Amino acid sequence: MSDELVLPRAVREEILRHALEEAPKECCGVLVGHDGVAERAVRCRNAHREPNVRYEIDPRDLYAVLRPMEDEDRELVAIYHSHPASPPVPSPTDRAEARWPRALHVLASWRTGAPELRAYRIEGDWMREVPVRES
């Protein structure tokens, strides 16, 4: 598992654009790539009934993005979502519901009017911010 996220500028901008477009709802999606390098962001639908404060990636979107990766030698590098009204830091709910320990968690926020994006590794109650390296 990589201890940093390599994020091309175009992918970073796509995540932040998604967050801005979905506000005040939380946006969500996944980053596909290899060895900690995010090659592309895939937007998914937020299926949670309280989308302003919670997210759940629509299972149909999950299947549609994850199944082809099995044959493409690509991996799930990260799961991303936005915090429209709070800092881009994993919430207690984010930590409690994290079930993909090998994937990083990317959080985006425009709460101050300026774009913020951070990445974390979450495993149980333990979490750690990891560097985001633009490529």
Next chain:
Amino acid sequence: MVTVRLPGSLRDLVGGANKVQAEGRTLDELLSDIDRRFPGFRARLVDERGAIRTYVNVYIGEHDARTRGGLGASLEGASEVMVIPAMAGG
């Protein structure tokens, strides 16, 4: 024989493999078959009431098993099952 694809978080339960082969006429039988070889597997996917856990999605081919009867879903004609834990948070 059905190929069961597993995400990273479940691979540890089956010795690290990303997929296993199993048999069953229904999803319930399929999970029980895997559980015989890898004890504890079924309990990760099925709750105390005998339903697929709320935070687990199981696809039979391209179909969500919940739309096909849950654990009782028939596997007739199916060659692949994929287990996908939910991605959720707040």
